[in-house]
Amino acid sequence: MSMVHDDALVGELFAELEQIGTVDAHEHLPTEEACLKEERDFFSLFQCYCPADLVSAGATDEDMAFLGDRQRAAGVRWERFKPLLSAIRTGAYARSALIVVRDVLGLEDLNDDTYEAVGEGLRDIHKPGLYDYILKERSNISACIQCWCLGSEPYPDYFYHLAPGPEVVDLHNRGALDALAKRCDHAVHTLDDVLECMTQVVEKWRANPKVVGIKSAHAYGRSLAFQKVNRSVAEDVFNKVLSNEGHALSTTEALPLQDYLMFQLVARAEAVGLPMVFHTGIQAGNYNRIANANPLLLQPILEEFPRAKIDLFHGGMPWVREVAILAKYFPGVHLNMAWMHIINAAQARSALAEWLDMVPNTKIFGFGGDYHTVEKVYGHLKIARQNVAMVLAEKIREGAYTRQEASMVARRLMRENPDRFYQLGLD
Numbered sequence: 001m002s003m004v005h006d007d008a009l010v011g012e013l014f015a016e017l018e019q020i021g022t023v024d025a026h027e028h029l030p031t032e033e034a035c036l037k038e039e040r041d042f043f044s045l046f047q048c049y050c051p052a053d054l055v056s057a058g059a060t061d062e063d064m065a066f067l068g069d070r071q072r073a074a075g076v077r078w079e080r081f082k083p084l085l086s087a088i089r090t091g092a093y094a095r096s097a098l099i100v101v102r103d104v105l106g107l108e109d110l111n112d113d114t115y116e117a118v119g120e121g122l123r124d125i126h127k128p129g130l131y132d133y134i135l136k137e138r139s140n141i142s143a144c145i146q147c148w149c150l151g152s153e154p155y156p157d158y159f160y161h162l163a164p165g166p167e168v169v170d171l172h173n174r175g176a177l178d179a180l181a182k183r184c185d186h187a188v189h190t191l192d193d194v195l196e197c198m199t200q201v202v203e204k205w206r207a208n209p210k211v212v213g214i215k216s217a218h219a220y221g222r223s224l225a226f227q228k229v230n231r232s233v234a235e236d237v238f239n240k241v242l243s244n245e246g247h248a249l250s251t252t253e254a255l256p257l258q259d260y261l262m263f264q265l266v267a268r269a270e271a272v273g274l275p276m277v278f279h280t281g282i283q284a285g286n287y288n289r290i291a292n293a294n295p296l297l298l299q300p301i302l303e304e305f306p307r308a309k310i311d312l313f314h315g316g317m318p319w320v321r322e323v324a325i326l327a328k329y330f331p332g333v334h335l336n337m338a339w340m341h342i343i344n345a346a347q348a349r350s351a352l353a354e355w356l357d358m359v360p361n362t363k364i365f366g367f368g369g370d371y372h373t374v375e376k377v378y379g380h381l382k383i384a385r386q387n388v389a390m391v392l393a394e395k396i397r398e399g400a401y402t403r404q405e406a407s408m409v410a411r412r413l414m415r416e417n418p419d420r421f422y423q424l425g426l427d
């Protein structure tokens, strides 16, 4: 962050970015009520995403259970954590946590002398008003787009929601069919019944002013290569589900039905003007199959719906260049930097610099915290603002942007683009 302090232009742009009421274009936060039931100590800052780095650094299942076991004294857990922290602290996942230690708690670092004070500091702010304090007062966030809620949960009024696409696409067993039937008060005996229910559910989502899009996270469990399949093929699978009673079909068996229903869902989302969100690129955690998440696999959907509002999450990391071509080709495709700045801050910067050269500046969303732990949204947003400031400063220096254009792009990335795309009505 010395670059921000040492470089006057970057510092000026960073200060300007802090003044922009930011749209946080992706979160997984529990309600504040649920959050306040969690315990807080030094390790709380490392229980979201950092576990993947800890495991990668060699932490065993037993280590992870030990570190998270708050029945044990903080001191013995700190001793076990210390060498692991040393291995991961220079990565961007941990950097966000250490920014919270410094800026929010006012402690120089997390170390032998401060691990107890870090716990105390987190417990001091862990009280009603925590969300407003972190998100509004400290972070200047104007709106959060929260994942997989239906808008009826008790979130602050600046939260908006993405509806869960799997509810109408992942119908691998009778239970899922029955749940769908219940949701729309319509019996499900045929594939046509499923489609009728899907229409109703999507219309209900559209009618809810808090629901601003529909999300698919299928890349966690299958390839993004949704194919256009014939109705009769989907119907055969559907009939198997019907006759299978409690027995779920395997992922592979269910694939043609899921493919068919995804095309049907995107068609309905487009018809009512709701954005579709796809997780693309790196999956959270360890051991997943990255090849499943290549954004280029979405080609058949994009060809079928070239103007549907589609938000591709995480820049398809590491396929940040491929995803930019998709946004250049297809009018509907937008790029969301959610999570990117803490997966790989350097790649987030180089990707943004390239995207700004090849994608309209109206189609990029500059920040999404993508966290379960609200305190860390502050740390992530600071890295994001530093990244955007550095990229824009470079554009000015190379003579590509005027100073005024840099300000215009900053406002679009951090606020206006997601506001308009998700129809939040902020401005």
Ligand SMILES: [Zn+2]
Pocket: 026, 027, 028, 147, 370
């Ligand atoms: Zn997410």
